[in-house]
Amino acid sequence: MKFVMFYHSLYSDWNHGNAHFLRGIVKELIKRGHEVDVYEPEGGWSLNNLIKDHGAEKLDEFRKYYPTLNPQFYNPEKKLNYENILGTADVVIVHEWNDPELVAEVGRKKEQYGYKLLFHDTHHRAVSEEESMAKYDFSNYDGALVFGEIIKKIYTEKNWVKKAWTWHEAADAELFKPDRNEDKEGDLVWIGNWGDDERTGELMEFLIKPVKELGIKAKVYGVRYPEKAIKALEDANIEYGGWLPNYKVPEVFSKYKLTVHVPRRPYVEMLPGIPTIRPFEALSCGIPLITSPWEDSEGLFTPGEDYLIAKDGNDMGYKIAEVMKSAQLAQSLSENGRNTILSKHTCAHRVDELEKIIDEIESPMAEKMKLKNGKG
Numbered sequence: 327m328k329f330v331m332f333y334h335s336l337y338s339d340w341n342h343g344n345a346h347f348l349r350g351i352v353k354e355l356i357k358r359g360h361e362v363d364v365y366e367p368e369g370g371w372s373l374n375n376l377i378k379d380h381g382a383e384k385l386d387e388f389r390k391y392y393p394t395l396n397p398q399f400y401n402p403e404k405k406l407n408y409e410n411i412l413g414t415a416d417v418v419i420v421h422e423w424n425d426p427e428l429v430a431e432v433g434r435k436k437e438q439y440g441y442k443l444l445f446h447d448t449h450h451r452a453v454s455e456e457e458s459m460a461k462y463d464f465s466n467y468d469g470a471l472v473f474g475e476i477i478k479k480i481y482t483e484k485n486w487v488k489k490a491w492t493w494h495e496a497a498d499a500e501l502f503k504p505d506r507n508e509d510k511e512g513d514l515v516w517i518g519n520w521g522d523d524e525r526t527g528e529l530m531e532f533l534i535k536p537v538k539e540l541g542i543k544a545k546v547y548g549v550r551y552p553e554k555a556i557k558a559l560e561d562a563n564i565e566y567g568g569w570l571p572n573y574k575v576p577e578v579f580s581k582y583k584l585t586v587h588v589p590r591r592p593y594v595e596m597l598p599g600i601p602t603i604r605p606f607e608a609l610s611c612g613i614p615l616i617t618s619p620w621e622d623s624e625g626l627f628t629p630g631e632d633y634l635i636a637k638d639g640n641d642m643g644y645k646i647a648e649v650m651k652s653a654q655l656a657q658s659l660s661e662n663g664r665n666t667i668l669s670k671h672t673c674a675h676r677v678d679e680l681e682k683i684i685d686e687i688e689s690p691m692a693e694k695m696k697l698k699n700g701k702g
Contacts, residue, residue, distance in 0.1 A: 327416040327684070328361040330441070332432065334423040335372045336364045336397035337388055339572040340379070341519055341549050342372035344421065344448050346572050346603045349392055350498030350673030351680075356394045358677065364395070365411065367402040375549075379569065391501070391573040402428075408435050415441040417684055419471070422447045426461040433466035442687045445470040445487065448495065450592040452480050459486065468687045471680075474600035475624055491683050494626065495603045497610035499672040501573060504612030504664055505580040512543040512565075513650060515582040517575060518604060519548040520555050524590040530558065532588050532618040532636060536643035538562035542650070547578070572607075579613040583656065584649050586642070587617040587633075599623035606671055609633065609663030614649050614656045616642060626671065632663045 336352065339345040348364070355362050366373070376384055389395075400406055402425065412418060412432070418441045420432050429445070436443045445467050451458050453476075464470070469489035472478050481490040516533055520526070537544045538561070546559060547570035559566050570578060579585065587605050598621035605627075608615045615633035622629060629635050634649070636642035649656050 328414055329355060329363070330412060330415040330418045331362065331364045331421070332419070332424050332428065333364060333366055333421045335366045335370050336395060337366065337385055338370070338373040338376040340372045340376040340569060343603050344423065345372075346607065347448075347495040347673070347676075348421075349395060349573075350496070350501070351676060352395055353392060353498065354673045354677045363411070363415075364397040365400050366397050368399045369402070376569075384571065387571065388573070406431075408432075408439075412439045412441065415439060417442045417444070419444045419446050421445075422449055422451075422462075426463070430463035433463060436466045442684060443467050444683075446493075447472045447477060447481075450590075450597055452477050453596045454592050462486075469683075471683070474597055476597055476599060491679075492624075493676060493679060493683075494600075494624075494671070495606060496671045496673050496676045497603075497606040497667050499610050499667055499674075502576050502607045502610035504660065505576060506612060506660065507580050509581075510583055511581040512545055513583050514542055514544040514646065515547070515578060515585050516544070516588075517547045517570060517578070517585070518588070520551045521590060522550075524592060525588055526555075528588050528591070528618055529555075531639035532642045533586055534558050534562045534564065535639050536646055537564055539643055540647060542646070545582070575607060576611050579608065579611040582613065584614040584616065584646065586646075587615060587620075589618065589620050594618075594620050599626075601626065605633070606667065610667040610672075612660040612664040614659040615663060616645050616649065618642070627666055628662070631658075632666050633659060 333344065333348055335342055335345055336348060352362050352364060412435055418432060420429050422445065433443060443466065445464060447470055464487045467487055469491060470481050470487045471493040472481060472490055473494055475492050478490040478492045481487055514537060545565040545567055547567040549569045551566065556566060585608050587608065589602060593600055593602060601620065605615060609632060617633055617635050619635060619637060627633065634645050636645050
């Protein structure tokens with residue numbers, strides 16, 4: 327099949343976590359013999375910031391890690407040549423981080439070119455910014471791929487689309503794999519962006535204060551850290567590493583004894599069951615993981631076996647010390663987490679799910695015939 331995908335960026339993961347999962351999905355689709363065209367807008371904010379801060383040579387580095395991926399650019403200020411882009415497509419997927427007019431126009435072209443059409447939602451705005459969803463025209467879409475059951479329920483109850491499918495994020499288990507070197511550079515590493523004050527208090531409680539109190543060697547990577555955050559890291563003697571390309575994450579994880587996950591407040595309060603991409607990748611790399619409280623309402627993992635949950639900041643400090651002290655506990659978490667990913671949360675699993683979803687969708691011609699025969 328030929329897939330055409332419109333996403334904000336495949337090249338850049340600078341403050342753009344959707345690139346993580348998409349790279350693994352596209353890689354797996356190509357591996358299975360599908361043809362995949364990914365389109366991203368010229369001048370996108372993520373790629374612009376990446377090049378401004380780190381140089382265009384990072385694009386060459388991306389290609390070394392993902393030699394089969396070749397995203398294409400389009401000018402969002404000009405009318406697209408939809409005949410060339412969509413004319414031979416079997417399946418088109420449009421991500422929610424696209425202009426509403428593009429979302430609508432791809433929908434309007436569906437009947438003309440006969441592809442199956444899906445919207446892909448990986449954000450909390452369905453509950454946090456519901457008015458923004460009203461800007462999208464899904465009338466010609468076959469359905470939506472959403473990254474949690476609670477989002478699926480919202481789409482279904484509000485009749486935004488004909489049908490919604492839960493399509494969780496997952497790890498590229500070929501790239502994100504264990505390399506548990508005995509020689510460590512430090513004790514704890516955290517990889518994540520500071521981000522819009524959505525978890526400032528939580529990062530202080532579950533990351534910065536426990537590290538300071540334990541006096542362990544820690545490092546943090548990410549972007550959009552305000553001056554007050556940098557000062558808090560310095561005060562806790564935590565090294566700040568800035569932006570880290572996501573494909574370098576396995577190499578960094580291998581140099582530390584454990585990591586933590588501190589989900590943003592909207593996911594904890596409004597979207598239980600959606601862990602976001604970071605825990606999938608950490609578990610896939612086999613690094614022991616401790617998380618601040620979140621509810622795994624969909625049973626994706628086994629808390630206490632795949633990872634530990636700290637009920638508060640004091641408990642986080644206790645559990646960090648426990649993992650560092652017990653080689654047996656660390657090994658158990660590492661093995662259990664990796665095995666859970668391999669059993670049900672790889673990008674290959676998600677492509678299996680996607681192919682089944684596509685099979686469920688009737689072609690536009692079949693829909694027409696049903697309506698013509700009075701069966702619609």
